[in-house]
Amino acid sequence: MSSVILRNVNKSYGNLPIVKNLNLEVKDGEFVVLVGPSGCGKSTTLRMVAGLEDITQGDIQIGQRAINDLPPHKRNIAMVFQNYALYPHMSVRENIVFGLKKSGADAETIKQKLADVSEMLKLDDYLDRKPADLSGGQRQRVAMGRALARDADVYLFDEPLSNLDAKLRHHMRSEIARIQHQYNMTAIYVTHDQIEAMTLGDRVVVMRDGIVEQVGTPMDIYLQPTNTFVATFIGSPAMNLFEATIDGDDLVFDQYRIPASKIANVDLHDLGSHDTVLVGIRPDFFEDSALSSPSDNLFEFNDIQVDLVENLGFDKEIMFKLGGEDAKARLDLRSHVKRQEHISLSVDLNRVLLFDTSPQGMLINAGEV
Amino acid sequence: MSSILVKNEARLGLKLVAPAVGIIGLLVIYPILFNVYLSFFDVQLNGSKTFVGLDNYTDLLGNPRYYHSIGVSVIYLIGTVVGTTVLGLAASILMNQEFRFRNLARGLILLPYFAPVISVVFGWQFIFDPVNGIYNHVVVDVLHLTDTRENLIGNPDSALFVVILFDIWKHFPIAYLLFLAKLQSVPKDLYEAAAIDGQNAWGRFWHVTLPELRFVIATVVLLRIIWNLNRFEDVYLLAPNVETLPIFTYYQAFAGIVDQGGAAAISVIQLLVLVGLIWLYVRKVLKW
Numbered sequence: 229m230s231s232v233i234l235r236n237v238n239k240s241y242g243n244l245p246i247v248k249n250l251n252l253e254v255k256d257g258e259f260v261v262l263v264g265p266s267g268c269g270k271s272t273t274l275r276m277v278a279g280l281e282d283i284t285q286g287d288i289q290i291g292q293r294a295i296n297d298l299p300p301h302k303r304n305i306a307m308v309f310q311n312y313a314l315y316p317h318m319s320v321r322e323n324i325v326f327g328l329k330k331s332g333a334d335a336e337t338i339k340q341k342l343a344d345v346s347e348m349l350k351l352d353d354y355l356d357r358k359p360a361d362l363s364g365g366q367r368q369r370v371a372m373g374r375a376l377a378r379d380a381d382v383y384l385f386d387e388p389l390s391n392l393d394a395k396l397r398h399h400m401r402s403e404i405a406r407i408q409h410q411y412n413m414t415a416i417y418v419t420h421d422q423i424e425a426m427t428l429g430d431r432v433v434v435m436r437d438g439i440v441e442q443v444g445t446p447m448d449i450y451l452q453p454t455n456t457f458v459a460t461f462i463g464s465p466a467m468n469l470f471e472a473t474i475d476g477d478d479l480v481f482d483q484y485r486i487p488a489s490k491i492a493n494v495d496l497h498d499l500g501s502h503d504t505v506l507v508g509i510r511p512d513f514f515e516d517s518a519l520s521s522p523s524d525n526l527f528e529f530n531d532i533q534v535d536l537v538e539n540l541g542f543d544k545e546i547m548f549k550l551g552g553e554d555a556k557a558r559l560d561l562r563s564h565v566k567r568q569e570h571i572s573l574s575v576d577l578n579r580v581l582l583f584d585t586s587p588q589g590m591l592i593n594a595g596e597v
Numbered sequence: 598m599s600s601i602l603v604k605n606e607a608r609l610g611l612k613l614v615a616p617a618v619g620i621i622g623l624l625v626i627y628p629i630l631f632n633v634y635l636s637f638f639d640v641q642l643n644g645s646k647t648f649v650g651l652d653n654y655t656d657l658l659g660n661p662r663y664y665h666s667i668g669v670s671v672i673y674l675i676g677t678v679v680g681t682t683v684l685g686l687a688a689s690i691l692m693n694q695e696f697r698f699r700n701l702a703r704g705l706i707l708l709p710y711f712a713p714v715i716s717v718v719f720g721w722q723f724i725f726d727p728v729n730g731i732y733n734h735v736v737v738d739v740l741h742l743t744d745t746r747e748n749l750i751g752n753p754d755s756a757l758f759v760v761i762l763f764d765i766w767k768h769f770p771i772a773y774l775l776f777l778a779k780l781q782s783v784p785k786d787l788y789e790a791a792a793i794d795g796q797n798a799w800g801r802f803w804h805v806t807l808p809e810l811r812f813v814i815a816t817v818v819l820l821r822i823i824w825n826l827n828r829f830e831d832v833y834l835l836a837p838n839v840e841t842l843p844i845f846t847y848y849q850a851f852a853g854i855v856d857q858g859g860a861a862a863i864s865v866i867q868l869l870v871l872v873g874l875i876w877l878y879v880r881k882v883l884k885w
Contacts, residue, residue, distance in 0.1 A: 280789050300792040301800075307793045313786035317808040326804075327794030374794075 229414045230291030230381040231256045232277060237286035239272055239438075246272050248438040250286070254382070257412040259405075261429035263419055265461070269438040270418045274384050277416060279303050290381050304331075306380035308388040312371040314359040321346075321355040324373045331378065345373040348407065365396045372400075376407065383408075385417040389424065401427060422462050426450065434458050452581075456589030459508050459581065465558065470507045470551030471585065474499060479507060479582075481551040486527055490577040493593045499582075506589060508581040511545065514557035516565065517572035527580075530572040534565050629868065636861035646858075653862035663863070666845035670826065673761060673841050678821045680765035682814060685772025690806070692773070693780045703777070710770035718834040721763055725749045756836035763835055764825065772817045779813045780806070815882045819875065826871055842867055 232254040239247040247269040254260045262270040275281040277288055279300035288295055295303050306327065314323050324345055325338050333341070346352050349369040359367055368388065375383055385404070389397045405428055408415055419425055425432045426446040434441045434449060434457075442454045453459035453467075460466040472479040472486070477496060479486040486507065488494050499505070517528055529550065536547040546557050546565060557573055565571050582592040636653055638646040657663050692703050709717070725732050727748040736742050749755045783805065791801045807814075829843040837844065842863065850860030 278789075278793060280792070299797070300789070301795045301797050305793060307790070309786050309790060311784070311786055313784065313790035315787065315790070315804070315808070317811070330795040330800070374790075378794075 229256050229412060231258075231289075232382050232414065232416065233287075233289040234273070234277070235287045235289070237273070237276065237288060238284045239269070239276060239281065240284050246438050247276070250438075250440055252433060252440070252443065254414060254416060257414055259408050259413070259415045259417065259428060259430045260433060261417045261419060261425040261431075262433045262435060263422060263425035263462075264435035264441075265420060267437075268435040270420075270433075270435050271386055273435075274386055274416055274418045277382070278305055278307055278384055304381045305384060306375035306378040306382075307384040308371050308375045308386065310387040310390055312359075312367045312391075314367060314370055314374070316359055319356050319358060320351060320362070320370050320373075323359070323370055324351075324377050327374065327378045333379075341377045345377045348376070349373050349403075365392055365400070368392060368396075368400060372404070372407075376411070381414065383413050383415045385415065385419075387419055388417075390419070390421070404428060422464065426462065432462075434461060436461075452591065454591050456506060456508070456583050459583070459589075459591075463510055463512075465511045465545060465556040467508050467510050467581075468550065468553070468555040469583070469589075470509075470553060470555075471504055472507050472551070473504050474502060479505060481507070483531075484527075484529060486577070486580070488582075490525055490527070491580045491582065491593060492578040494582065495593075498592065502584060502592075504585050505592060506583040506585060507551075508583055509575055510579070511556040511558040513575050513579040514559065514573045515575070516559050516563035517574045519562055520574045523576070525577045526574045527577050528572050528574050532571050532573055534567055534569050534571060537565060537567050632861050632868075633865055635858055636865045638858050640857040640861075642855055649858065653856075653858045654866075657859060657862050657866075662840070662845065666840045666842050669757060669839060670841040672757060673764075673828075673832075673839075674822060674825055676758070676761035677764040677768070677825050678818055680761065681769040681772045681821055682817055684765055684769040685776055685817065686810070686814070688769065688773040689776035689780055690802075692777055706773060707770045709767050712767075714767070714830055714834060717767065718763075718831070721759070721835060722750060725759060727751070750836050751838075753836075753838040753840070756839050760832050760836050760839050764828070764831055767831065768821070768824075772821070775813050775817055776810060779810055783809045812883065815878075819878055819883070822874065822878075823871065826867070 232252075234250055234252045237247060237250040238245065250269075250273060252260070262273060264270050272281055276283050277290075279295065279298060283296055290303065290305070315326065318326065321342065325342055328338050328341055342355075346355060349372055351366070351369055351373055354362060354366060354370075359370065362370065368391070371388065388404075389400055392400060401424055404417075407413075408428075417424070417428055425434075426449075429446055431443060432446050432449050433443050436457055442449055442458045444452070449458060449462050453462060456469060460469070470481050472481040474480075474488070475485070477488050479488050488496060488499055517530075520526060532548050532550070534546050534548055538545045538547075542561050543558050544561070544563065544565075546559060548555055548557070559565065583589040584592055635646075637648060637650060639649045639652070640646050688706055692699065692706065696702075724730050725748075727733055727746045732749070733746040737744065737746055747755070749759050787805045787809070788801050791805050796804055827843055828841070829847065832839055832841055833844055833847070840848070846860050846863045846867075849863060850857050
């Protein structure tokens with residue numbers, strides 16, 4: 229295993245920049261997830277580490293080796309492709325040991341690795357089959373096996389679960405997490421699925437338009453997103469944002485006055501330089517006031533009219549209007565709110581985030597972690 | 598209900614293929630059967646026939662010219678099949694790379710295949726003309742590789758290689774076309790996976806390109822064998838002194854001492870060999 233360091237990495241096609249000045253250090257044994265919407269440059273970044281795209285500017289280092297000018301077959305990396313890219317004329321067994329053989333492993337090691345990998349991924353029964361005779365989930369496991377069998381410095385995953393159905397995706401997600409911990413792999417994982425990012429990553433890199441918006445642990449990113457893009461991209465349903473005017477120490481929207489002093493880590497002097505701010509409240513942090521225990525720091529939005537209730541089993545998502553915007557809250561099964569009812573929702577002010585109204589929408593308060 | 602549908606459909610299918618079966622029967626099966634029939638007779642030009650049993654076959658098998666033409670045909674087949682396949686493969690891989698004017702180059706490569714045989718044959722004969730040809734001019738006068746001007750087409754031994762070269766040049770575009778079509782459908786990520794698995798360009802060719810092309814290569818080889826075992830016009834027009842099997846058969850049937858029964862015997866043997874070869878090939882190589 230090795231660390232991976234990207235230093236001032238740029239990639240452009242002609243005049244079109246794809247990745248802009250990216251800096252990232254993946255530590256030895258760390259699982260880093262690159263996440264962002266399509267076209268944000270996450271896959272391109274991964275492919276530059278793999279050597280499948282050349283680097284327009286900057287350096288990439290694996291361990292102590294500068295690899296900018298090394299072709300992929302000399303980088304000692306393993307990769308799982310989105311479409312699996314299994315060799316169609318080879319059996320599952322041959323697919324798995326193909327890279328291992330090339331790396332010059334002896335017959336005993338190859339046999340041992342094959343046995344390990346096929347047991348771990350439950351491929352024992354399929355070793356003699358060709359990829360064409362496998363289901364999507366089985367192919368995905370073979371692609372994983374082919375990468376895991378290698379003794380690579382770093383393992384790269386390019387949206388490996390995006391072609392699986394929901395149930396299988398969930399299962400393989402847990403498998404990947406388990407295997408990565410077991411082998412202490414250095415891994416870079418690209419996905420557009422924020423649940424995969426949150427559940428798999430030791431650290432998550434949120435990207436947009438070729439720029440890294442935030443790097444942090446999943447909980448950092450969930451609780452302290454640096455700007456409104458990260459705040460709304462990570463978390464489902466997305467964070468609610470309401471524009472509020474500042475009136476003395478209060479943030480005002482609709483008929484509500486939120487005392488700014490009770491929001492975590494807010495510097496009132498700093499706030500004084502803004503006329504308006506964006507108030508960010510995650511749907512998960514709303515509670516049905518009828519059920520919440522009274523607390524000093526609770527703010528109550530009363531007279532909320534419920535437009536829609538979506539029952540998800542344990543959770544229910546309700547939609548309503550707040551500050552002139554469509555808003556969502558996630559309540560648990562104890563709440564019995566109905567459509568068209570008028571209810572009160574409470575929120576712990578320690579969980580409320582404030583963003584400025586600049587185009588970037590930067591976080592103002594630090595938030596409670 | 599469904600079985601009635603199936604029956605009706607089968608009946609319709611029979612009706613639809615009937616005309617084709619009729620035409621094939623008339624134009625292919627009947628001549629083959631008649632040919633087998635003829636091979637047991639001594640056939641005169643006026644049409645009178647005398648039954649001679651297996652005499653045509655025993656005469657043939659005792660004729661050294663027959664064995665010579667088999668040898669020439671084998672060399673011709675191996676040379677042309679290997680040559681067109683290798684050259685077609687090389688051209689298709691080259692034309693699958695990105696470069697300027699690629700589309701133009703892709704089209705130009707097909708020209709030999711489109712050109713009428715008779716006109717390019719004259720061109721080739723002129724190239725190798727012992728007095729005025731560019732070949733002798735370059736080899737003797739420019740490069741001084743040898744002092745004597747050779748009549749490469751006039752000498753049957755060297756003419757065989759000119760004929761092989763001509764066939765490769767004329768027919769590699771069809772191999773190229775089939776290979777290129779397949780190459781374009783090979784998923785790019787297979788090459789990427791192979792690169793990640795430690796394979797350099799040669800390894801990627803060996804482990805990705807060749808296996809992907811396998812069936813197309815096998816098909817091209819099969820087609821080339823069938824075509825070239827029966828190839829007549831290219832060889833006869835360019836160098837009638839190169840006696841491949843079809844040329845030998847032609848001389849037997851229509852030139853000098855006309856022996857149509859003997860010629861029929863040759864083609865019967867050739868047909869059996871070809872059918873046997875193709876059967877083996879389809880079972881073992883194409884695995885249909």
